[in-house]
Amino acid sequence: MRKVYGLFYNILPIKKVQTDDELYLLNDAEVAAIKKRERIAIVSAAFFGAMGVVLLVIPPHLFPQFFPVTNITVLGKAFALPLILWMYSIVLVYIELLLLTLLNIWVAHEMAVATGFLNYSNKGAEHKRNLMLDIGLEKKNRQVLEYGIDPLQQANRKVILVWNLMFMLKATLSNFVFKLFIQRVFGRYMVQMLKDMAGIPIFAFWNAYGTHVILNKAKIIIMGQNFIEGISQSIYKVQPETPEFKAMLYDTLQFIAISKRDFHENHFLLTKNLFALYNITAKDKHLLTEDYLDRVKSLETKEKNIVLLLIITGFLLDGKISFREKQTIREMNLHGVFEETEANISRWSHDFLYGKGLDELLEKYLGDAYKMNVA
Structure with a gap:
């Protein structure tokens, strides 16, 4: 997939911004360009999150005939499993992650152009291309280990692993808690589809937040x-x-x-x-x-x-x-x-x-x- 992301990076245009020679000092034109791109990126990420929930919830409710339950017998016990819905969900998640990754690469590219780090003459440089892709893919640079320096020295690695897993599940857990709250508030009078749609603001928020983090990291x-x-x-x-x-x-x-x-x-x-x-x-x-x-x-x-x-x-x-x-x-x-x-x-x-x-x-x-x- 990195080759695909590399091709996407290559076709992104360089839009001229009035930059200066100091990458860590931003002039008014650079600040304006960055803020414009930040708004576009955050709104797009929130939209992807919201549409992911909409496309997951509405089609199965409107067209249940396309999402039949599959009956499976295991050890003499019958199970009714929504296999097609699960496959459909996996495809949606994959598409959303792909779009978010492309958006992150675009964000990194645009931040680099807006600050003068990328221009027409140096965009093709391999180290700059790899840096932009690593930012977009949220890839950690572990080369510091080659110098004998380890950020996790004296750390409890099991605790760090559990914390990272919890952070990865943040959107799903937030959605579960929010739906549980709605169910308690509205009880049985709450329509099931509306309860499922309650995840829209949760996933929109976490997508927007994740893109905001990438924006800051890129800068x-x-x-x-x-x-x-x-x-x-x-x-x-x-x-x-x-x-x-x-x-x-x-x-x-x-x-x-x-x-x-x-x-x-x-x-x-x-x-x-x-x-x-x-x-x-x-x-x-x-x-x-x-x-x-x-x-x-x-x-x-x-x-x-x-x-x-x-x-x-x-x-x-x-x-x-x-x-x-x-x-x-x-x-x-x-x-x-x-x-x-x-x-x-x-x-x-x-x-x-x-x-x-x-x-x-x-x-x-x-x-x-x-x-x-x-x-």
């Missing part, structure tokens, strides 16, 4: 490309390559990964750039020591500021501050590592996601070195 990955390269180069210019700093850098990248508990394209790119700049040798597995925050606290001011900048940048690189990261921020405050508030970091996250830049953050932790680079 944050695309805008992160130049920003990560720039901040990596800035750090390398001001911080010498010493064995002590390289060890702290390795630990910091692992600390960020554990805080996020996720495989993210931007964290991989940050790791890749810094490993290359500082010529760090990757291990098969890099374990974070329990005294990491104490060691950060004891660093000299300049080196400490760079490490803190990396940690905060790591929090921002997926466009959201998770509950776990908020706990980490509070823990760092308790350790006296820094005094940044959740509100400050959330504001920087919002600014980065919406293309307002991070000058305040960079000036605070890089100081004169950042001002010289800008000048």
Whole structure:
């Protein structure tokens, strides 16, 4: 199917937008183009979800003769199974997922065009094509494992598996609860078809929400490309390559990964750039020591500021501050590592996601070195 998705990506047109050279800063034209595409994508996703329910419910009620029950005998017991309805449901689900995937690829493509990441001359580049497809297919980038960094270090993998399964079933569970509520409210006076149709707003909402997540992910990955390269180069210019700093850098990248508990394209790119700049040798597995925050606290001011900048940048690189990261921020405050508030970091996250830049953050932790680079 990836070949099919690749062909779809290839035929998507490049609609010219007045972009600038800074991928992580959005001008008025770029913001307007992105908002227009966001509205189209979210409405389309909600429509697909609603139509999926309509097409599943109405035909069997209006044309029951086309959905007969199949009688099957197993071990002497007779079962009446709606096999045709089940097959029809599977086909509908497949079509809906296909449409949503194509919509997600379109979303990623349009975000890239609107920010200037894609244009007529570079759209055919293999790495950009693969990146757009991976975003649209919601494929996790696990290449960070090649550097010995594991976001799931010290995690209970069974709990994570159960949580992911629950998240995948969110729309079905929501629909079940909503229908149960309606049944309790209206009781036997509720018409069965109307009760089944109650799933329309549930599936429309979750489809719209899922597309909204893809929109943000596309923006944050695309805008992160130049920003990560720039901040990596800035750090390398001001911080010498010493064995002590390289060890702290390795630990910091692992600390960020554990805080996020996720495989993210931007964290991989940050790791890749810094490993290359500082010529760090990757291990098969890099374990974070329990005294990491104490060691950060004891660093000299300049080196400490760079490490803190990396940690905060790591929090921002997926466009959201998770509950776990908020706990980490509070823990760092308790350790006296820094005094940044959740509100400050959330504001920087919002600014980065919406293309307002991070000058305040960079000036605070890089100081004169950042001002010289800008000048």
